[in-house]
Amino acid sequence: MNGALLAIDIEKRLDPIRLEVRLEAGQEILVLFGPSGAGKTSTLNAVAGLLAPEAGEIRLGSELLFRRRRPGEPVNVPARRRGIGYVFQSYALFPHLSAWENVGYALARKRGGRGRIAELLEQMGLTHLAGRYPHELSGGQQQRVAIARALAGEPRLLLLDEPFAALDAAVRDQLQGDLRRLQAERGLTVLYVTHRLEDAFAVGHRLAVIREGRVEQAGSLEEVFRQPSSRQVASILGLRNLFQARVVRAGAEALLLDWDGLLLEALPQPAAGPTVTAYIRPEDVKVLYPDRPLMDAVRHNQVEARILERRLQANLQTLLVGLPNGRTLEVGFPLRLYASLRLAPGDSVRLAVRKEGVVVLRPPALGRETRP
Amino acid sequence: MSPIRWHPALLSILVTGAAALLILILGLALAVPLARRRFPGRTAVETLIALPLVLPPSVVGYYLLRLLGRGGPLADWLGLRLLFTPAAAVAAATVVGLPLMVQAAQAALSGVDPALENAARTLGSSEAELFFRITLPLARRGILAGWVLGAARALGEFGATLMVAGNIPGRTQTLPLAIYDAVQNRRYDQATRLVLIVTAIAFLALYLIRRLELPVRPGPRREQ
Numbered sequence: 001m002n003g004a005l006l007a008i009d010i011e012k013r014l015d016p017i018r019l020e021v022r023l024e025a026g027q028e029i030l031v032l033f034g035p036s037g038a039g040k041t042s043t044l045n046a047v048a049g050l051l052a053p054e055a056g057e058i059r060l061g062s063e064l065l066f067r068r069r070r071p072g073e074p075v076n077v078p079a080r081r082r083g084i085g086y087v088f089q090s091y092a093l094f095p096h097l098s099a100w101e102n103v104g105y106a107l108a109r110k111r112g113g114r115g116r117i118a119e120l121l122e123q124m125g126l127t128h129l130a131g132r133y134p135h136e137l138s139g140g141q142q143q144r145v146a147i148a149r150a151l152a153g154e155p156r157l158l159l160l161d162e163p164f165a166a167l168d169a170a171v172r173d174q175l176q177g178d179l180r181r182l183q184a185e186r187g188l189t190v191l192y193v194t195h196r197l198e199d200a201f202a203v204g205h206r207l208a209v210i211r212e213g214r215v216e217q218a219g220s221l222e223e224v225f226r227q228p229s230s231r232q233v234a235s236i237l238g239l240r241n242l243f244q245a246r247v248v249r250a251g252a253e254a255l256l257l258d259w260d261g262l263l264l265e266a267l268p269q270p271a272a273g274p275t276v277t278a279y280i281r282p283e284d285v286k287v288l289y290p291d292r293p294l295m296d297a298v299r300h301n302q303v304e305a306r307i308l309e310r311r312l313q314a315n316l317q318t319l320l321v322g323l324p325n326g327r328t329l330e331v332g333f334p335l336r337l338y339a340s341l342r343l344a345p346g347d348s349v350r351l352a353v354r355k356e357g358v359v360v361l362r363p364p365a366l367g368r369e370t371r372p
Numbered sequence: 373m374s375p376i377r378w379h380p381a382l383l384s385i386l387v388t389g390a391a392a393l394l395i396l397i398l399g400l401a402l403a404v405p406l407a408r409r410r411f412p413g414r415t416a417v418e419t420l421i422a423l424p425l426v427l428p429p430s431v432v433g434y435y436l437l438r439l440l441g442r443g444g445p446l447a448d449w450l451g452l453r454l455l456f457t458p459a460a461a462v463a464a465a466t467v468v469g470l471p472l473m474v475q476a477a478q479a480a481l482s483g484v485d486p487a488l489e490n491a492a493r494t495l496g497s498s499e500a501e502l503f504f505r506i507t508l509p510l511a512r513r514g515i516l517a518g519w520v521l522g523a524a525r526a527l528g529e530f531g532a533t534l535m536v537a538g539n540i541p542g543r544t545q546t547l548p549l550a551i552y553d554a555v556q557n558r559r560y561d562q563a564t565r566l567v568l569i570v571t572a573i574a575f576l577a578l579y580l581i582r583r584l585e586l587p588v589r590p591g592p593r594r595e596q
Contacts, residue, residue, distance in 0.1 A: 050490050079493040092491040096509050106495040153496060187531075 005189045010046050010056035010066075014039060017213040018365075019046075019053070029190040031181055031204035033197070034236060039213040040193040041089070046157045047191065048086050049079030060084070060157055069262040085150030089161040091142045093134040099145045100130040106153045120148040123152020124178070133176055140171035144178075151182070157189045164199060176202045176307060209233050228361050231244065231277050240330045246272045257358065262325040266301045266358035277361045282332035284319065287341065288350040301353035305329065307345050317341065375499060377562065379542055380550035381569055384527060391465035392523040398466070399473035400515070404503075406474070406480035418478075422471045424571035429468075429531020436464055436536045447502065454536075461537035461544055476518020480511035488585055509564055517584045524577040528570070 005026055012019040019039045023030070032040045044049035044233040046066070047058055055069035065082055067075040093102050103120055107113035121127050124144040134142055143163060150158060160179075164172040170254065180203055183190050194200060201221060208218040209228075216236070228234040232244055240288070243322055244255035246266070256265040257278060288302070305321035308328065312318075312335065319331040343349065379390035402421060406414065424432050438444050440454045440463065447453065454460045461547040484507050508515075538542040539553060547570050552565035 045490075048490075048494050048495065079490075080496045080498060082494070084494060086491070086494040088487050088491055090487065092485070092487040094488060094491070094506060105492070105497075149495070150490075 005061050006191070007057070007059040008043065008047060010043070010053035010058065012042065012046065012051070013215065014042055016045055018044065019045075019213040021210070021213070021215055023208055023215055023218065024190060025189050025206075027183075027187045027189055028067075028181070028205040029192055029203050030322055031200040031207045032191060032193045032210055033079065033193065033200050034210035034216075036195055037176075038210045040195075040210055041161055043084070043210070043223075044161055044191060044193055047157070048084050048159055049077060049082045052076060055180040073214070083153060083155050083157075083197055085152045085153065085155035085158040087143075087146045087158070087160045087163050089163075089165070091134075091146040093142055093145055093149070098131050098133055099126055099141075100157050102145050103148045103151060103152055104133070120152060122252050122287065125149045136243075138181050139167050140175065143167065143175060147175075147179075147182075151186075155188070157191070159185075159191050159193075161193045162195070163192070165196070166196070167241065172199075172201070179203055209236055226359065230361060234277075234279055234361055238280050239279050241305065243278060243280075244275055245278055246275050247273070254355070257360075257361065260325040260327060262303065262323060262327075263301075264353060264358050265355055266360065267355050269360050277282075279361070280329065280353055281357040281359065282330045284354040285331040286354065287319075287331070287333070287338050287343070287354045288352055289338075289341070290350065299352070300355050303351050303353070305349055305351050307343060307349055309345055310343060319349075321349065377550070380545050380547045380566065383458065383461075383545065384547040387461045387465055388523060388527045390462045391469055391526040392519070394462070394466045394471045395473045395522045395526065396519055399470055399477055399519065401472075402474050403477035403481055403515075407478045414492020421474050424466060424468050425471045429529075430535065433464065433532035433574060436460070436467065436532060438490065440536060456538040456540065458546060461529075461533045461546060464532040464536050465529045468529050468532060469522035469524075469526035471522075473518045473522035475480030476521065477511070477515045480518070481507060483514065485512045513584045517581045520577050520581050520584070525572055527577075531537055592595075 006024065008021055008023045010019065010021050017037070017039055019042055021039065021043050023032075023043075034040055042051055046053050046056075049065065053066065053068065056066065057064070057070050058066040060082070063077075064075050065077045067073070070116050073287055090160075094105065097105070100117060100121065104113060104117040107116055110116075118127070121130055124147060126141065126144055126148065129137060129145075134145070136143065138350060143263055147163075163179075164175055167279075168176065176199070179190070179192075181303070182188065182315055192199075192203060195320075204221055206219060207221050207224045209216045209224065211232055216233045225237065228237055228239065233243060243259050244257045248256040248263065250256075250268075250271050250325060252268055257264045257266060257276070259278075264280075303323060305323050306317055308322050309320040310317070311320075315335050317335050317337070321329050321331060323329055327329060329351075393441065404415075406418060437455070440446050440452075440460055442448075442455075447455075466535075487508055489502055489512070492506045497505065528548060529546075530552070533544075533546060534549060537546075539545055539549045541550075541553070543554065547566055551563050551566045552572070554560070554566065
């Protein structure tokens with residue numbers, strides 16, 4: 001069921017980076033995540049047949065779509081024969097055609113085309129808008145037309161490039177739900193390009209972190225987040241409180257780290273070598289009430305700190321604190337928490353770092369990529 | 373008042389019509405590769421096509437004379453005797469009208485978002501199909517505007533026509549030549565009428581272009 005349907009292995013020089021992507025995807029939504037300019041869109045274009053790599057192979061199911069400078073005959077199936085649905089970043093709806101005609105573009109001379117168009121429009125809730133032109137539709141409606149159009153040819157593989165970037169939150173939530181439903185119903189393989197982590201979490205089954213043309217890490221969302229393979233991946237994922245530490249003791253019951261003089265106890269986890277890169281999740285740092293007994297979970301890693309800065313976001317509060325070892329630490333918690341504490345810049349505060357919150361990055365040698 | 377001599381007007385319409393057809397076909401054939409492909413010498417080709425816009429009509433006429441006349445490739449290789457026939461007038465009108473068409477069509481074709489063409493490719497269109505279903509409809513206004521402008525220029529062609537087609541009343545005398553002839557012979561009534569006809573046609577052509585160049589709006593809504 002979850003065998004690799006799509007296998008990509010491509011190389012291409014793209015000023016200023018070099019694209020060298022190796023990826024596999026099954027019947028799932030694989031999110032290609034990374035900063036802009038990392039080569040995500042170029043990867044989609046290569047799969048779709050709109051960009052010819054200099055070398056490599058692309059397979060979809062049993063069909064070879066592309067091969068160059070690899071053992072065997074060179075192959076380059078033209079885009080029009082690849083049978084891949086592509087939802088472009090700015091939708092790329094045909095402005096001179098109505099919603100109906102856009103969705104029906106690929107079905108122009110097919111038998112049963114009209115019924116199929118009507119069915120797709122209905123599935124996407126667009127029936128009443130069939131006669132409208134793209135400029136008469138809202139962003140969300142345009143996006144639905146673009147998805148319906150891409151599905152018209154019954155593709156096995158659907159490519160989406162930043163599909164919901166320009167939409168407001170409510171519309172985005174709904175479309176993301178629709179996408180997951182479509183994927184499950186049709187057993188599609190979906191490549192979903194985004195630079196927004198929220199999108200990755202909302203739709204993705206697996207995540208591939210792409211940086212400067214390479215897949216830095218691929219795996220389940222959970223896995224990539226719990227165990228980023230490198231500092232770069234962690235920083236692309238927006239992880240806070242990265243630090244280098246010396247391994248004091250790596251035992252079966254705990255891992256003890258020395259962060260420039262601050263001893264931290266972590267859950268047992270593999271640590272490659274005497275020094276490791278680790279991070280502390282801001283939400284796993286607890287503020288201790290001076291007058292209350294300590295609960296078990298926060299008995300470890302207590303430290304006295306000084307508040308440097310306090311930031312308020314929609315429903316999150318962030319403290320930047322100075323630690324005794326001279327480093328700063330970011331602490332995050334819901335806005336309503338610790339309401340009885342003053343927590344003003346300059347105040348001293350007692351913190352406890354939960355053992356679960358100290359995560360050692362898994363070095364690439366211990367396995368860069370997890371196959372589906 | 374002398375009776376109106378209709379022959380120059382009819383001849384002008386025929387010559388302009390034939391030239392307009394050639395301008396459309398040749399113009400698109402040149403504009404499409406210029407808009408879609410980068411190739412060495414592209415700028416040189418563009419410049420060459422634009423040259424009749426700035427060269428004196430006598431220079432354009434002279435080139436055509438050598439091309440169409442005795443010793444030229446068309447006469448010697450193909451055995452065509454075109455000089456001082458209406459066909460020579462068509463050739464002159466085409467050469468001067470073509471650059472306007474090519475420039476406008478090239479700009480309109482380049483203005484079509486490549487993402488739309490890519491979308492059509494992923495939806496199963498061949499290059500020819502997407503050209504007729506996407507590119508051409510979207511570039512339609514610019515192409516039409518360039519075509520009308522080129523045809524209007526063809527209608528007004530004088531100098532080169534004089535050199536290759538001559539000024540034979542009832543045979544190769546087009547409207548602009550007939551006006552010149554009328555003035556030379558002090559038939560001012562005749563000149564005035566012909567001038568008004570030409571002015572009316574030119575006004576209509578330019579008016580049409582203005583309407584075509586209005587901001588792009590989709591066609592009327594169609595019921596499905």
